[in-house]
Amino acid sequence: MGVMVRPGYRLTEKGFENMAGRRATINDVASLAGxxxxxxxxxxxxxxDVRASTRQRVLAAAEELAFQPNALAxxxxxxxxxxxxxxxxxxxxxxxxxxxxGAEDAFGAGEMAVLLCDARGxxxxxxxxxxxxxxxxxxGLIVVGESTDVRPSVSRNLGVxxxxxxxxxxxxxxxxxxxxxxxxxxxxxxxLVALGRRRIAHVTGPDHxxxxxxxxxxxxxxxxEAGLEQAGxxxxxxxxxxxxxxxxxxxxxxxxxxxxxxxxxxxxxxxxVETARERGRRVPDDIAVIGYDxxxxxxxETRPALTTVDMNLELLGRTxxxxxxxxxxxxxTPGVHRxxxxxxxxxxxxxxx
Amino acid sequence: MGVMVRPGYRLTEKGFENMAGRRATINDVASLAGxxxxxxxxxxxxxxDVRASTRQRVLAAAEELAFQPNALAxxxxxxxxxxxxxxxxxxxxxxxxxxxxGAEDAFGAGEMAVLLCDARGxxxxxxxxxxxxxxxxxxGLIVVGESTDVRPSVSRNLGVxxxxxxxxxxxxxxxxxxxxxxxxxxxxxxxLVALGRRRIAHVTGPDHxxxxxxxxxxxxxxxxEAGLEQAGxxxxxxxxxxxxxxxxxxxxxxxxxxxxxxxxxxxxxxxxVETARERGRRVPDDIAVIGYDxxxxxxxETRPALTTVDMNLELLGRTxxxxxxxxxxxxxTPGVHRxxxxxxxxxxxxxxx
DNA sequence: CCGGTGAACTGAAAGGTTTTCGGAAACGTA
DNA sequence: TACGTTTCCGAAAACCTTTCAGTTCACCGG
Numbered sequence: 216m217g218v219m220v221r222p223g224y225r226l227t228e229k230g231f232e233n234m235a236g237r238r239a240t241i242n243d244v245a246s247l248a249g250x251x252x253x254x255x256x257x258x259x260x261x262x263x264d265v266r267a268s269t270r271q272r273v274l275a276a277a278e279e280l281a282f283q284p285n286a287l288a289x290x291x292x293x294x295x296x297x298x299x300x301x302x303x304x305x306x307x308x309x310x311x312x313x314x315x316x317g318a319e320d321a322f323g324a325g326e327m328a329v330l331l332c333d334a335r336g337x338x339x340x341x342x343x344x345x346x347x348x349x350x351x352x353x354x355g356l357i358v359v360g361e362s363t364d365v366r367p368s369v370s371r372n373l374g375v376x377x378x379x380x381x382x383x384x385x386x387x388x389x390x391x392x393x394x395x396x397x398x399x400x401x402x403x404x405x406x407l408v409a410l411g412r413r414r415i416a417h418v419t420g421p422d423h424x425x426x427x428x429x430x431x432x433x434x435x436x437x438x439x440e441a442g443l444e445q446a447g448x449x450x451x452x453x454x455x456x457x458x459x460x461x462x463x464x465x466x467x468x469x470x471x472x473x474x475x476x477x478x479x480x481x482x483x484x485x486x487x488v489e490t491a492r493e494r495g496r497r498v499p500d501d502i503a504v505i506g507y508d509x510x511x512x513x514x515x516e517t518r519p520a521l522t523t524v525d526m527n528l529e530l531l532g533r534t535x536x537x538x539x540x541x542x543x544x545x546x547x548t549p550g551v552h553r554x555x556x557x558x559x560x561x562x563x564x565x566x567x568x
Numbered sequence: 569m570g571v572m573v574r575p576g577y578r579l580t581e582k583g584f585e586n587m588a589g590r591r592a593t594i595n596d597v598a599s600l601a602g603x604x605x606x607x608x609x610x611x612x613x614x615x616x617d618v619r620a621s622t623r624q625r626v627l628a629a630a631e632e633l634a635f636q637p638n639a640l641a642x643x644x645x646x647x648x649x650x651x652x653x654x655x656x657x658x659x660x661x662x663x664x665x666x667x668x669x670g671a672e673d674a675f676g677a678g679e680m681a682v683l684l685c686d687a688r689g690x691x692x693x694x695x696x697x698x699x700x701x702x703x704x705x706x707x708g709l710i711v712v713g714e715s716t717d718v719r720p721s722v723s724r725n726l727g728v729x730x731x732x733x734x735x736x737x738x739x740x741x742x743x744x745x746x747x748x749x750x751x752x753x754x755x756x757x758x759x760l761v762a763l764g765r766r767r768i769a770h771v772t773g774p775d776h777x778x779x780x781x782x783x784x785x786x787x788x789x790x791x792x793e794a795g796l797e798q799a800g801x802x803x804x805x806x807x808x809x810x811x812x813x814x815x816x817x818x819x820x821x822x823x824x825x826x827x828x829x830x831x832x833x834x835x836x837x838x839x840x841v842e843t844a845r846e847r848g849r850r851v852p853d854d855i856a857v858i859g860y861d862x863x864x865x866x867x868x869e870t871r872p873a874l875t876t877v878d879m880n881l882e883l884l885g886r887t888x889x890x891x892x893x894x895x896x897x898x899x900x901t902p903g904v905h906r907x908x909x910x911x912x913x914x915x916x917x918x919x920x921x
Numbered sequence: 922c923c924g925g926t927g928a929a930c931t932g933a934a935a936g937g938t939t940t941t942c943g944g945a946a947a948c949g950t951a
Numbered sequence: 952t953a954c955g956t957t958t959c960c961g962a963a964a965a966c967c968t969t970t971c972a973g974t975t976c977a978c979c980g981g
Binding site: 238281283284285286287288290291296298301312315316319320323326328329330331332333340344346347348349350351352372374455456457482485486512513516 | 591634636637638639640641643644649651654665668669672673676679681682683684685686693697699700701702703704705725727808809810835838839865866869
């Protein structure tokens with residue numbers, strides 16, 4: 216027998232290698248096929264300089280032993296792990312998830328794997344995860360913000376490309392992808408204007424969110440463009456349905472003649488619609504309502520179904536992932552990229568018949 | 569100078585090692601500290617046989633070079649990657665997420681990293697991801713089902729421990745953690761009975777879901793225990809709010825004297841409550857309503873807030889992760905483990921004053 | 922017959938870390 | 952001085968794969 220037996224290498228177990236204990240290595244494959252390791256490697260990787268019959272033997276051996284090349288050894292040698300880190304501050308939040316999904320999608324297609332880390336909004340934890348990812352030699356990193364607010368950069372001297380999604384980095388040299396909330400809000404208002412609405416109110420979330428402030432800006436832009444004044448002051452509150460109901464009561468009292476409301480979230484919109492109907496206003500006939508987020512459980516299930524702004528978060532995540540690929544290849548695209556939102560028209564703005 | 573210069577090793581760049589190009593290796597640390605790599609390794613890993621002053625020098629050198637041990641090399645040697653795979657069929661679904669979060673939580677605490685793979689319900693894709701994970705030499709695997717239905721085992725001859733969460737494996741030798749839907753439904757009905765309700769109806773989702781069938785079983789159990797008959801046949805439909813509304817109309821027509829309804833999801837319950845109120849029934853005074861899932865956006869925001877069954881999915885995920893740890897340590901716990909649900913009492917069943 | 926050519930294959934190094942074993946120095950004891 | 956013990960450190964192997972630089976062999980033209 217020409218089989219070389221190394222210490223700790225039990226020949227008797229050879230037949231069970233893929234079932235128990237040690238996994239098959241390329242060494243085992245080479246031995247079984249009766250060739251050297253180098254030849255086995257070339258055969259398995261489809262390279263030249265291997266006779267067809269030899270390649271066949273090697274492939275058969277690999278099949279029999281259920282050989283899977285060890286990605287660790289491969290990565291150690293090549294310096295590429297084909298793995299990226301996904302650092303989220305709050306994957307419990309509704310917004311992180313679609314971004315994550317889109318990214319996972321883009322990576323999955325490219326044979327990349329995703330290491331998921333959730334920092335739970337804790338900077339210490341984030342630092343900890345960052346170290347762990349670096350130690351695992353990830354090829355790149357996506358940082359998903361917990362809101363659209365700007366967040367501290369993490370890329371300084373990191374040695375791997377980083378792309379920020381949903382919330383931008385505070386370093387303009389970094390690559391960031393965020394939803395264009397200004398544009399989204401403007402789009403919503405333009406839609407209301409096009410429907411002939413003229414007394415448009417705005418109910419939104421807390422003013423310490425960049426999202427609210429951006430949307431206010433968008434509303435102002437679109438109203439100015441149409442030569443209109445906003446009906447009453449912007450009402451700042453929470454993102455909740457409860458606030459939507461409360462705001463509706465206030466608004467219908469203070470500004471009884473409004474004919475449209477732009478709400479900062481679908482939850483607010485749902486609450487608003489509910490109360491408006493209870494107060495005898497028909498939606499959309501008397502008051503048209505637009506939400507934000509296109510959170511489908513809410514936006515499609517309320518009656519009437521909500522017209523709303525969709526931030527295309529999954530697309531945003533996918534785009535971020537693609538640009539991370541580019542950055543890994545040395546083609547970085549620095550700056551804050553604003554991804555367009557999309558108006559989803561349903562019944563709550565009606566066709567105004 | 570006693571520094572050995574290897575080919576491709578540019579001494580001039582030494583000061584920039586942690587900023588650009590090559591990362592610092594233990595070799596660099598050892599050189600800087602003026603010791604051998606063996607000593608450096610021992611110093612860094614807190615082992616014996618290193619003088620305190622030497623250890624200090626090594627630690628300082630590591631700090632200066634921002635040294636991070638290469639997890640690939642370490643894993644290659646030890647055969648342990650401290651990484652687990654999380655294979656989900658449908659992370660878009662609401663149920664995968666909490667499980668994932670719980671697992672990530674448990675792993676994060678134990679210094680494990682999580683490789684996330686979403687098979688999108690496609691068996692081919694699943695196989696593909698499985699291979700990728702195996703090739704990366706994960707220490708273990710959690711498979712998250714897309715429903716509570718039993719799913720094909722994936723553990724045959726895999727060589728790494730696997731734990732199934734949410735949906736059980738069809739191999740009883742595998743380790744599975746699923747919510748106890750029978751118990752959850754029974755708990756809900758017992759609560760209604762305790763409140764003095766006697767004419768209890770049941771509206772649930774499609775009958776091809778194990779979840780629906782289990783809950784029917786729980787309802788039957790609890791009713792039998794209380795010596796009651798169910799009010800009308802179980803109504804099978806969809807999990808949606810729309811179906812809840814529709815079911816309410818049917819039920820209030822066919823069984824106008826019901827005083828309680830157990831719904832298979834919070835969405836169904838929300839729809840039911842809405843229509844019941846429109847039809848002039850007071851909730852909970854005339855009809856008590858219980859949902860399922862404790863999906864908080866729905867259950868806390870509807871009026872009245874929904875009493876509902878919480879499957880404790882995050883705990884389930886965490887538990888699954890902990891048992892995966894155990895399995896990795898060779899202490900497997902085969903079988904299907906049913907995790908208790910929890911009744912969250914809110915206003916829709918009132919205190920029946 | 923001989924140098925040359927090309928195909929097919931092999932040996933060895935490299936990648937970064939941990940661990941084992943042995944060596945060296947310092948010190949105490951007979 | 953000879954020897955044993957303790958303390959600290961270094962050389963080298965091992966993990967698995969890829970790749971570079973050969974090496975062998977058959978064959979061809981001269």
